[in-house]
Amino acid sequence: MTRRALRRWFWLHKWASLICTGFLLVTCLTGLPLIFRDEIGDWLEDGLPYAVVADGAPTINLDRVAATARQMYPGQVIGTIFIDDDEPKVMVAMAPSWATYTADPNSAHWIKFDSHAGVVLKESKSFGGNGHSFLEIVFSLHRDLFAGLYGELFMGLMALCFVVAVISGVVVYAPFMRRLDFGAVRSSHSSRLRWLDLHNLMGIVVMAWLLVVGVTGIVNELSTPLFGLWQLTDVRATLAPLGGKPGLAESELISPQAAYDTVKATLPDMTATSVIFPGSPFGSPYHYLVWTKGKQPLTSRLFSPVLVDARSGAFVSAIAMPWYLRALEVSRPLHFGDYGGMPLKIIWGLFDLTAIIILVSGLHLWLSRRPSRMREAEAELFASCASSAPAMSGEAAE
Amino acid sequence: MSNTRRRSTVEIWRWPAVLAIMTICGLLCALLGQTGVWLVLSWFALAFPLLLIVRHLCHLNFEDTRV
Numbered sequence: 001m002t003r004r005a006l007r008r009w010f011w012l013h014k015w016a017s018l019i020c021t022g023f024l025l026v027t028c029l030t031g032l033p034l035i036f037r038d039e040i041g042d043w044l045e046d047g048l049p050y051a052v053v054a055d056g057a058p059t060i061n062l063d064r065v066a067a068t069a070r071q072m073y074p075g076q077v078i079g080t081i082f083i084d085d086d087e088p089k090v091m092v093a094m095a096p097s098w099a100t101y102t103a104d105p106n107s108a109h110w111i112k113f114d115s116h117a118g119v120v121l122k123e124s125k126s127f128g129g130n131g132h133s134f135l136e137i138v139f140s141l142h143r144d145l146f147a148g149l150y151g152e153l154f155m156g157l158m159a160l161c162f163v164v165a166v167i168s169g170v171v172v173y174a175p176f177m178r179r180l181d182f183g184a185v186r187s188s189h190s191s192r193l194r195w196l197d198l199h200n201l202m203g204i205v206v207m208a209w210l211l212v213v214g215v216t217g218i219v220n221e222l223s224t225p226l227f228g229l230w231q232l233t234d235v236r237a238t239l240a241p242l243g244g245k246p247g248l249a250e251s252e253l254i255s256p257q258a259a260y261d262t263v264k265a266t267l268p269d270m271t272a273t274s275v276i277f278p279g280s281p282f283g284s285p286y287h288y289l290v291w292t293k294g295k296q297p298l299t300s301r302l303f304s305p306v307l308v309d310a311r312s313g314a315f316v317s318a319i320a321m322p323w324y325l326r327a328l329e330v331s332r333p334l335h336f337g338d339y340g341g342m343p344l345k346i347i348w349g350l351f352d353l354t355a356i357i358i359l360v361s362g363l364h365l366w367l368s369r370r371p372s373r374m375r376e377a378e379a380e381l382f383a384s385c386a387s388s389a390p391a392m393s394g395e396a397a398e
Numbered sequence: 399m400s401n402t403r404r405r406s407t408v409e410i411w412r413w414p415a416v417l418a419i420m421t422i423c424g425l426l427c428a429l430l431g432q433t434g435v436w437l438v439l440s441w442f443a444l445a446f447p448l449l450l451i452v453r454h455l456c457h458l459n460f461e462d463t464r465v
Contacts, residue, residue, distance in 0.1 A: 174410050179402045182413040183454040194458075201454055204414045205447045208421035297432035333429060340428035343441045350448050 006175050013168035018366065020161035021359050023145075027155070027217075028356045030142040035337055035348050037135055044134065047122030050088050051114050059083075060118040062257040062275065065090050068120070069111055077101075079108060080282070081256055082274040088115040098279050149224055156221030163214040166207060173204050192368055199361040202354050209351045210358075216335035219328055226324050238307070238319050239284050247285040248278050254313040259288035262308050266315045271295060273303070278310040286310055292318075301329050417447045 001009075033040060062081055069078055069092045077098060082091040095101035095108040112122040144151025177200070180186075185197040203210075256275045263272050270292035276283035283289035287307040293300050307316040333339040337348030424443030427436045 170414075173414070174407065177410045178404055180405070182410070183450070185454060185458055187458045198455075202451055205417055205451050206421075207414065208418040209425075209444075209447075212422075212425060298430055301429075330429075334425060339432065340437050340440050344428055344437070344444070347441065347444045347448065351444075354448065354451065 001171075001175060006172060009168050009171045013165060013172055014366065016161045016165040016168060017362055020158045020165065021363055023155065023158040024162055025356065025359055026145075027142055027158075028352055028359065030138045032349055032352050033135070033138050034142055035345050035352065037139075038338070041135060047112060048114075048119070050121070051117035051119070053088075053116045057116050059088075059115045060090065060113065062090070062260055063255045064118055065092060065113050066256055068113070068118070069094060072111065072120075077250075077279065078256075078277050079280050080274050080276050083115070083260075083272065085271055085273065089113065089121065090115045098281070102281055143221070152221045152224060156218050159214055159217040159221060163211065163218065166203075166210045166214060169203055170207055173200060176200060192365065195361050195364055195368075199358060199365060202358050202361075206351055206354050206358075210355060212334055213351075216331035219331040220335055223328055226328055230322055230325055234319060234322060235284075238317070239286075242284075242286055245286065248310055253278060253310050254288075256288065258313050259290060259308040259310070262313055262315050263290045263292060263306050267292060267306065267318075269295060270304070271300075272306075287316060301333060302326060303329060417450070420444075420446055 062083075065081060066078055070076070073094055076094045076096055079093040079095055079101065080091075082093070084090070090113045092111045092113065093108055094111070100107045110124045111120055113119065114121055140146050144155060147154065176196075180197075183201050185201060186193050256277070260272055260275055263270070271294075272290050272292050274291045276289040276291070278287060279285055280289075284307060287310050290306045290308060291303050292306055293303045302321070304321055305319045307319065308314070309316050337344055420443045424440045427443065428440035431437065431440070
């Protein structure tokens with residue numbers, strides 16, 4: 001690498017890092033509790049406990065759940081019934097009407113049922129997330145800084161800056177290490193050099209993790225527009241032949257359990273995770289839309305929507321999922337670190353802490369530069385890899 | 399560490415490459431395996447880079463520092 005190229009990469013590393021460091025610090029600090037959100041959620045849970053049942057006890061009929069929900073809120077519509085395969089719960093999302101819901105998604109609320117006893121365990125006032133205000137605040141800070149879609153896109157851009165910072169950091173690593181062993185931390189020199197060495201050591205050791213979490217972070221921030229794109233293209237194309245027909249009245253619908261059973265019988269290799277009612281903005285006016293997933297380790301990450309005719313109960317079709325949503329689905333576990341038990345979560349937390357140290361040390365290196373003598377400070381960094389100039393010009397010849 | 403001999407590209411990238419491969423393998427082991435021995439393999443593969451940082455930090459000598 002020529003000296004000029006190195007300076008350019010170094011400039012890129014400095015500015016890409018400076019732009020995103022503040023936001024990345026927020027992301028890393030809020031990400032730490034989010035790694036353990038299941039545990040924190042359980043700990044903060046204030047609903048009734050699950051019924052204790054024998055293994056293999058039958059789960060409740062979805063029609064009974066729907067009937068109870070309608071009894072509790074007469075006149076309201078059911079949007080989705082979500083069947084958890086992890087915890088024995090069935091969640092029912094309701095709204096005053098489809099029009100109210102479309103105008104204000106916060107008009108929706110949910111009811112949590114025990115999937116064996118069928119009793120109501122908890123209710124939410126609005127739909128906003130999982131009902132734990134602490135985790136909601138932390139999650140919103142992490143994802144969009146309370147700024148909705150624009151916040152998501154902005155944080156996606158910051159994640160992109162972070163990925164650029166990591167890549168440029170890896171590029172400038174080699175010239176700095178020409179005269180040093182791997183992992184050398186020059187503790188007997190200046191404090192600034194020690195921080196530089198620590199920054200280089202930690203950054204290069206966790207670079208693969210940083211890149212994976214950065215790239216999957218970008219993909220996750222794009223999930224809203226990606227799902228929107230899919231609804232506008234594939235979903236609309238599937239429903240187009242039916243366009244113009246009037247929507248169905250509630251009395252015309254087959255029961256949700258019947259739709260669920262149809263999917264189970266037609267696709268025995270899939271697990272149905274949620275039933276979206278006809279009329280929902282997330283579904284179809286004429287069908288139950290049942291989300292299914294596979295039963296193998298990898299396929300259980302891949303969700304596919306299936307349409308069931310809401311009047312006849314016949315299996316209609318599975319809607320093809322485009323590659324960009326498949327990529328999004330695979331990105332999720334790789335970003336959250338929640339797919340390998342508690343040890344993986346702890347490791348994820350330690351990687352996150354390492355990332356925080358890298359950010360802080362990078363910031364410290366920039367702040368501790370000599371005021372108004374930036375170029376000199378940079379020169380000091382370049383010179384830090386003792387007599388590096390011949391090394392670099394030697395490299396240019398390579 | 400004190401010797402100023404010029405390191406070759408292979409010498410510089412040997413450890414970072416090994417660590418990156420271990421990290422990726424660790425991430426994929428847990429994602430594709432999801433059970434038993436695959437998970438344990440993943441934990442070891444991912445913990446190794448972190449332990450390496452700790453090992454290098456332990457060798458730090460803070461007393462001899464000129465600020």
